[in-house]
Amino acid sequence: MEGYALARRLEALVEALPERQREALLLTRVDGLAHVEVAAVMGISARTVNNHLVRALRALREGLDAGMIS
Amino acid sequence: MDRPLPPDLRDALGTEPDGDALAALWEPLGALDRPAGVDTDAAWRRVRTRTTASRAPRLAPSLPPVARRVRRWTVAGTIAAAVAAFVLLRPVTWTADPGETTTETFADGTRVTLNSGSQLRFTPTIGADRPRVVRLVGEAFFDVAPGDPFVVETVDARTEVLGTAFNIRSHGTETQVVLTRGEVRVVSGSHTVTLKPGEAATTTDLGLVREPADVARQTAWRTGGLAFESEPLSAVIAEIGRRYGVSFDVASGIPQKAPTTAFYPTLPELPDLLGDLGALWRVRFIPIRDGYRIEPALPRAPAATP
Numbered sequence: 001m002e003g004y005a006l007a008r009r010l011e012a013l014v015e016a017l018p019e020r021q022r023e024a025l026l027l028t029r030v031d032g033l034a035h036v037e038v039a040a041v042m043g044i045s046a047r048t049v050n051n052h053l054v055r056a057l058r059a060l061r062e063g064l065d066a067g068m069i070s
Numbered sequence: 071m072d073r074p075l076p077p078d079l080r081d082a083l084g085t086e087p088d089g090d091a092l093a094a095l096w097e098p099l100g101a102l103d104r105p106a107g108v109d110t111d112a113a114w115r116r117v118r119t120r121t122t123a124s125r126a127p128r129l130a131p132s133l134p135p136v137a138r139r140v141r142r143w144t145v146a147g148t149i150a151a152a153v154a155a156f157v158l159l160r161p162v163t164w165t166a167d168p169g170e171t172t173t174e175t176f177a178d179g180t181r182v183t184l185n186s187g188s189q190l191r192f193t194p195t196i197g198a199d200r201p202r203v204v205r206l207v208g209e210a211f212f213d214v215a216p217g218d219p220f221v222v223e224t225v226d227a228r229t230e231v232l233g234t235a236f237n238i239r240s241h242g243t244e245t246q247v248v249l250t251r252g253e254v255r256v257v258s259g260s261h262t263v264t265l266k267p268g269e270a271a272t273t274t275d276l277g278l279v280r281e282p283a284d285v286a287r288q289t290a291w292r293t294g295g296l297a298f299e300s301e302p303l304s305a306v307i308a309e310i311g312r313r314y315g316v317s318f319d320v321a322s323g324i325p326q327k328a329p330t331t332a333f334y335p336t337l338p339e340l341p342d343l344l345g346d347l348g349a350l351w352r353v354r355f356i357p358i359r360d361g362y363r364i365e366p367a368l369p370r371a372p373a374a375t376p
Contacts, residue, residue: 029099
C-alpha cells in the first residue's frame, strides 16, 4: 500500500478507535507526551496508558489486515 | 520531527506475539500528525503561553474528560487534546496571608519562602520535579536546586536561574532582584543584566539598574526582620500592612515621598514601630477599624487645637 492510501486508511481506523484508546494514542504519538504525562492527563496509570496503546495498535493492525474501513 | 516508539511501549510490544507488526504501525501513524499548512506545535505553544501568562482565577473545578473533547481524528481534535492536557494540570497558587510567611518545597528540593501578602502562581510541569516558570506578585526568596532552567516572572521582568538563591520583590509595577548565591539573568523589556552574588537589579523607568545590594537587610524579612531602604511612605505602610495585617488610611497633607530608611533585625511590636515612624514622619496614628488613620502630628504649641 502506498503511503498516502495507508495514511487515509489509518486515519479512518484511528477515528473508529474506542475513545480512551484514541486519546492515549493521539496524546502519545501526535502530542509527543511521555507515558507519565498522558497518565496525568487521563487520570489513569502509566501502565494503563501502555495497555490502551497496545490495544489501539492491535485494532489498527487488524483493521488494516481486514481491509476494513469503519 | 519524528518521535521514536516510547520505551515502555516498545517493551510491552516485545512480549506480544504480534509485537513487530504492531510496532511497524508507529511510523505511518507519525505521517498523520502534520497535515500541510497546520502547525500544531505552534498552536500548542500559543496556548501554553496564553495560559501561563493569564492571571485568571482558578479554572472551573470540573472539566469534561479529554476524551469527550476529541471527537474526531482531526487537527482541531488534536489541539483540543493538547489544550485539555494543559488545562487539566491546573494552575496552583501559593499565598502567604498578611502577617505570615510560608515556605514551600518542590520535589527537587527547590525552596520558596513567600513574604506576607505575596502570591506565587504556577502550573505543575508534568514529569518534572518543579515547574519551569512561576509567576510572583509580591516578594519571595528562592533557593533553587540545580537542574533545568527556572524562570520567575514578575510584572515587568523575567528572572532566569540555574542553581542559585535570590530574593525578588515585586509589589505594584516594579521588580527588584537581590542575589545571594550563584548567578541569575534578569530580563526586562530590551534590557538584560546578569547578577553576581551581593548585587541587585531593579527595574526603573530608565530600564534595569544593577547596583550593590545590602543582602542582609534586603532579605531581613526571611528571619522576621523589617527593612526599608529609601522607600516612600506609601511603600512603607503597604509593607507594614502586609506584615502586621493592618490597613492604613492616609489623611491629606501627609507627604508621601519622604524617603524612609529603617532596619529592625527582628520584627518590632507594632506600637513601637508606629512610635518610631510617627516621630520620623511627624504624624499620628489614630486607631480605626482594622488599622490606623495617619494624620499630621499635633503641633507642639499649646495654642493649637487640642
